[in-house]
Amino acid sequence: xxxxxxxxxxxxxxxxxxxxxxxxxxxxxxxxxxxxxxxxxxxxxxxxxxxxxxxxxxxxxxxxxxxxxxxxxxxxxxxxxxxxxxxxxxxxxxxxxxxxxxxxxxxxxxxxxxxxxxxxxxxxxxxxxxxxxxxxxxxxxxxxxxxxxxxxxxxxxxxxxxxxxxxxxxxxxxxxxxxxxxxxxxxxxxxxxxxxxxxxxxxxxxxxxxxxxxxxxxxxxxxxxxxxxxxxxxxxxxxxxxxxxxxxxxxxxxxxxxxxxxxxxxxxxxxxxxxxxxxxxxxxxxxxxxxxxxxxxxxxx
Amino acid sequence: xxxxxxxxxxxxxxxxxxxxxxxxxxxxxxxxxxxxxxxxxxxxxxxxxxxxxxxxxxxxxxxxxxxxxxxxxxxxxxxxxxxxxxxxxxxxxxxxxxxxxxxxxxxxxxxxxxxxxxxxxxxxxxxxxxxxxxxxxxxxxxxxxxxxxxxxxxxxxxxxxxxxxxxxxxxxxxxxxxxxxxxxxxxxxxxxxxxxxxxxxxxxxxxxxxxxxxxxxxxxxxxxxxxxxxxxx
Numbered sequence: 001x002x003x004x005x006x007x008x009x010x011x012x013x014x015x016x017x018x019x020x021x022x023x024x025x026x027x028x029x030x031x032x033x034x035x036x037x038x039x040x041x042x043x044x045x046x047x048x049x050x051x052x053x054x055x056x057x058x059x060x061x062x063x064x065x066x067x068x069x070x071x072x073x074x075x076x077x078x079x080x081x082x083x084x085x086x087x088x089x090x091x092x093x094x095x096x097x098x099x100x101x102x103x104x105x106x107x108x109x110x111x112x113x114x115x116x117x118x119x120x121x122x123x124x125x126x127x128x129x130x131x132x133x134x135x136x137x138x139x140x141x142x143x144x145x146x147x148x149x150x151x152x153x154x155x156x157x158x159x160x161x162x163x164x165x166x167x168x169x170x171x172x173x174x175x176x177x178x179x180x181x182x183x184x185x186x187x188x189x190x191x192x193x194x195x196x197x198x199x200x201x202x203x204x205x206x207x208x209x210x211x212x213x214x215x216x217x218x219x220x221x222x223x224x225x226x227x228x229x230x231x232x233x234x235x236x237x238x239x240x241x242x243x244x245x246x247x248x249x250x251x252x253x254x255x256x257x258x259x260x261x262x263x264x265x266x267x268x269x270x271x272x273x274x275x276x277x278x279x280x281x282x283x284x285x286x287x288x289x290x291x292x293x294x295x296x297x298x299x300x301x
Numbered sequence: 302x303x304x305x306x307x308x309x310x311x312x313x314x315x316x317x318x319x320x321x322x323x324x325x326x327x328x329x330x331x332x333x334x335x336x337x338x339x340x341x342x343x344x345x346x347x348x349x350x351x352x353x354x355x356x357x358x359x360x361x362x363x364x365x366x367x368x369x370x371x372x373x374x375x376x377x378x379x380x381x382x383x384x385x386x387x388x389x390x391x392x393x394x395x396x397x398x399x400x401x402x403x404x405x406x407x408x409x410x411x412x413x414x415x416x417x418x419x420x421x422x423x424x425x426x427x428x429x430x431x432x433x434x435x436x437x438x439x440x441x442x443x444x445x446x447x448x449x450x451x452x453x454x455x456x457x458x459x460x461x462x463x464x465x466x467x468x469x470x471x472x473x474x475x476x477x478x479x480x481x482x483x484x485x486x487x488x489x490x491x492x493x494x495x496x497x498x499x500x501x502x503x504x505x506x507x508x509x510x511x512x513x514x515x516x517x518x519x520x521x522x523x524x525x526x527x528x529x530x531x532x533x534x
Binding site: 188220221 | 342359360366
């Protein structure tokens with residue numbers, strides 16, 4: 001006897017077409033791979049700040065790769081070449097899920113590391129060079145990658161346990177708050193400082209300097225909003241999804257939210273797509289390296 | 302549908318194969334959609350509206366901060382006012398103490414550790430302030446003078462006094478706009494506020510490249526820096 005009381009759900013799951021997944025996956029894979037290769041090949045970019053950006057791009061590469069691979073397998077399974085519940089397919093699915101988890105956790109750690117690095121650059125500028133040495137950067141990156149590997153394994157192995165998911169969500173919220181605080185604090189200091197400079201008494205350029213300062217500050221506010229807003233918009237829905245799974249699995253409203261799962265995963269992948277634009281492509285030296293690499297001219301100047 | 306035959310018969314129909322898994326592709330979840338008061342996508346709509354409000358609120362908060370940010374303590378204003386007089390007039394410091402008053406100001410500066418050149422702010426934040434891509438140059442910049450500053454407060458001033466190289470002084474000025482002006486007033490013409498505010502991305506790298514011949518003047522704690530700096534050209 002069937003225990004279900006309804007046959008048709010009012011909130012059918014929203015399916016995202018596979019070509020969209022593939023496009024986003026391939027483009028973000030190419031971009032992030034380019035960033036990783038550029039940072040590794042150009043010796044001028046062997047500094048802590050670029051190492052963290054490179055690590056972020058590496059995690060995004062892994063995420064795009066595993067998600068694209070998973071989509072490929074799903075498409076093949078739908079067509080009939082693969083069996084959805086076969087044991088080897090389940091194992092492969094576990095591997096891909098753990099890679100995805102690893103890249104999610106790693107991305108968040110990398111964002112944190114980049115924010116802390118920028119914070120130290122600004123607030124402890126005189127001692128930055130001694131605080132953030134390359135050895136320490138290497139150690140931090142090693143710790144991040146190890147933690148991500150271990151937590152990925154644990155998360156996939158014990159996914160049914162609620163404790164793991166609670167840890168994940170709490171970790172996300174703490175990182176979000178920390179990143180927000182760091183960037184807003186940095187921005188406040190930058191604007192205060194620029195305002196003081198703009199307020200210096202000079203002969204004739206006071207007005208134009210003030211306008212330029214305001215233009216710069218507006219651009220700073222916009223940059224920060226984009227940076228933080230993209231993070232929240234792309235990562236938020238997925239984590240609210242996790243919260244809803246734990247809190248109200250049976251509620252019809254929650255079910256309607258959960259039916260948008262694939263859209264939320266698309267958002268997550270598109271964050272890997274826009275990350276290089278926000279972090280990496282703003283650095284002139286990196287752009288120069290890209291140009292040299294893509295035009296295949298002699299970059300070893 | 303078997304009845305309760307045996308002595309330990311359950312008497313109930315076999316329990317359906319119900320396994321709670323987080324598979325959203327299954328439709329066997331017994332969720333009933335009857336009697337919903339609000340729209341069924343209300344959580345979705347509420348979430349996105351809340352998110353949009355949050356992002357817009359954050360943007361307006363940031364723009365408001367730029368207009369009415371809280372003022373810093375007076376010592377900053379003093380230091381910057383002092384710097385400004387040197388910048389604009391190109392005159393030697395008018396304080397009676399001369400180098401000593403500069404040093405005391407410098408010590409206060411270092412102890413606060415909250416005041417850095419706005420070039421560093423705009424460029425090393427990698428986009429905060431809109432300076433597109435000065436991050437690398439800014440970060441590389443801060444590398445150089447800080448190793449000498451680590452040793453003591455007076456070291457930088459001494460080195461600046463000793464170094465006859467104009468380019469080196471210029472480089473230091475660009476990184477720490479207020480401190481070196483205590484000692485070198487003739488450099489004021491080379492440091493314009495334009496550089497400090499806009500944070501041109503190319504300038505640090507170009508100057509670093511020019512200075513690569515004079516790098517031996519400074520003592521470096523790590524040979525890697527020297528190699529990295531010489532790679533600019």
